[in-house]
Amino acid sequence: MIQSDLRAFLAEVEKGGELKTVTGAHWDKEMGAVTEVLYRELVDKAPALLFDEIPGYPKGFRCLYGMMGSPLRLSLTLGLDAGVSARRIDMLNAVRKKMKSFEPVAPREVNDGPIYENVMDGDDVDLLKLPVPIHHEHDGGRYIGTACGVITRDPDSGRVNIGTYRVQVRSKNTCTSYISNGKQGRIHRDKYLSAGKPCPMVIVVGIDPVTYMAARYTLSDKVPELDWAGGLAGRPLDVVKGEITGLPFPANSEIVLEGEVSATETDLEGPFGEWHGYYAGDARQEPVINVKRIYFRNDPILTCAASQKPPHSHLFERCFIRSAALMDSLEGAGIPDVKGVWAHQAGAGRTFIVVSIKQRYFGHSTQAGLVASQVSPTGYIGRWIIVVDDDIDPSDIHDVIWAMGTRCDPKTRTHMLDHCWSSRIDTMVTDYDRLYNSRMVIDACIPYERLGDFPRVAQTSRELAEEVRKRFPDVFG
Numbered sequence: 090m091i092q093s094d095l096r097a098f099l100a101e102v103e104k105g106g107e108l109k110t111v112t113g114a115h116w117d118k119e120m121g122a123v124t125e126v127l128y129r130e131l132v133d134k135a136p137a138l139l140f141d142e143i144p145g146y147p148k149g150f151r152c153l154y155g156m157m158g159s160p161l162r163l164s165l166t167l168g169l170d171a172g173v174s175a176r177r178i179d180m181l182n183a184v185r186k187k188m189k190s191f192e193p194v195a196p197r198e199v200n201d202g203p204i205y206e207n208v209m210d211g212d213d214v215d216l217l218k219l220p221v222p223i224h225h226e227h228d229g230g231r232y233i234g235t236a237c238g239v240i241t242r243d244p245d246s247g248r249v250n251i252g253t254y255r256v257q258v259r260s261k262n263t264c265t266s267y268i269s270n271g272k273q274g275r276i277h278r279d280k281y282l283s284a285g286k287p288c289p290m291v292i293v294v295g296i297d298p299v300t301y302m303a304a305r306y307t308l309s310d311k312v313p314e315l316d317w318a319g320g321l322a323g324r325p326l327d328v329v330k331g332e333i334t335g336l337p338f339p340a341n342s343e344i345v346l347e348g349e350v351s352a353t354e355t356d357l358e359g360p361f362g363e364w365h366g367y368y369a370g371d372a373r374q375e376p377v378i379n380v381k382r383i384y385f386r387n388d389p390i391l392t393c394a395a396s397q398k399p400p401h402s403h404l405f406e407r408c409f410i411r412s413a414a415l416m417d418s419l420e421g422a423g424i425p426d427v428k429g430v431w432a433h434q435a436g437a438g439r440t441f442i443v444v445s446i447k448q449r450y451f452g453h454s455t456q457a458g459l460v461a462s463q464v465s466p467t468g469y470i471g472r473w474i475i476v477v478d479d480d481i482d483p484s485d486i487h488d489v490i491w492a493m494g495t496r497c498d499p500k501t502r503t504h505m506l507d508h509c510w511s512s513r514i515d516t517m518v519t520d521y522d523r524l525y526n527s528r529m530v531i532d533a534c535i536p537y538e539r540l541g542d543f544p545r546v547a548q549t550s551r552e553l554a555e556e557v558r559k560r561f562p563d564v565f566g
């Protein structure tokens with residue numbers, strides 16, 4: 090059963106031997122550092138880390154890192170067979186199958202839930218009563234929102250969106266957030282602010298895995314994302330309606346902030362150690378979020394994502410989330426015979442994308458590469474897009490580099506694109522009034538006209554390999 094309650098999910102993770110409780114680590118850089126050092130060593134074999142007894146905070150006020158960062162934890166999140174994880178591409182196919190297997194289910198509005206166990210209201214609101222971390226040594230401050238869900242409503246269509254956007258604490262009751270231009274939450278926020286109105290906002294900073302998945306998965310702006318989360322869970326999410334904003338949020342969330350983004354006040358935001366491994370984009374003025382109420386469960390869990398130079402604790406699942414959504418987009422754009430894609434972990438799940446196709450016509454590989462460079466979710470801060478034939482496993486970097494080195498003529502089979510969608514956190518953007526980047530599509534497919542007579546691959550045939558395995562069992566063990 091897919092768990093839409095974080096505690097029930099963590100109980101299953103613990104049963105699977107992948108939950109480690111760490112006591113005594115400080116909110117000031119230590120939790121982030123412990124997580125980074127462990128994930129750098131173990132990558133997707135590292136357990137989820139639940140920090141407790143954080144200095145200065147009551148026992149039971151906890152922080153969680155690495156919620157979905159292993160084959161087991163991603164399988165539990167999506168209700169996949171744990172056995173599908175042997176090859177990345179097999180697991181990606183299972184993820185995609187799951188994502189296509191359900192229809193959205195509207196949430197059920199309830200009047201009560203665990204989230205009401207504690208409420209700080211008005212002058213009592215104090216964000217620092219929660220163990221908000223400084224995740225990295227050079228962050229601009231304490232970030233309460235990292236593995237979070239920011240809920241907004243489109244003032245025109247009424248559609249509710251949830252997206253994961255970082256949120257920095259600025260005072261006991263104010264925050265700032267960095268939402269990239271073009272993200273759905275940003276479009277909603279800008280519609281209110283440009284009309285001179287405050288933007289109602291709910292920020293779920295102790296989030297369950299299903300809602301977190303909805304916040305991260307790139308969905309069309311037609312799909313109400315809490316409905317999508319209910320579809321994934323296989324039952325409606327129980328939501329309560331915030332009294333201040335009228336926005337819905339899951340009734341069993343761990344910690345929720347409710348308030349509004351000011352149309353007039355700004356404050357500093359950043360810098361923050363980001364997913365690509367840099368503190369890029371400086372500290373900039375962003376609209377102030379006035380937090381009017383904080384809800385939290387007894388012994389609340391603040392869900393966290395410290396991103397660093399890859400690999401880091403939320404990259405494993407990101408590669409699947411991005412790759413699955415890119416496959417959807419390519420299919421949706423009518424590109425035939427896409428056999429696989431992979432958003433590589435070393436490219437932080439964004440900057441190095443490989444698309445594998447069975448070539449059917451002249452120009453097919455160019456078409457696939459150019460479309461992959463622009464559609465969601467890879468259209469934002471992309472850099473390198475490599476197109477390979479279907480005998481290449483896109484998730485196998487050795488295969489990919491071999492194809493680039495033997496099937497691509499850089500002078501004639503690369504395409505440069507300029508003025509593409511970027512952001513101030515892009516390391517190569519220096520002019521914050523011109524948030525463009527460039528990218529390159531590398532066609533590493535055998536030229537279509539040479540498919541029939543390209544040199545034969547020097548690799549032992551499957552038949553001969555099987556034969557020698559049988560004849561020399563001592564060699565192969």
Ligand SMILES: Cc1cc2nc3c(=O)[nH]c(=O)nc-3n(C[C@H](O)[C@H](O)[C@H](O)COP(=O)(O)O)c2cc1C
Pocket residue numbers: 235236237250251252253254255256267268269270271272273274275304305306307308394403
């Ligand atoms: C841990 C984590 C942190 C993120 N932080 C940000 C952020 O600070 N700003 C941003 O624009 N996107 C951020 N993203 C990416 C967005 O959440 C992602 O693009 C998502 O699809 C956006 O939702 P939307 O399509 O509803 O806008 C983050 C993603 C993750 C997983």
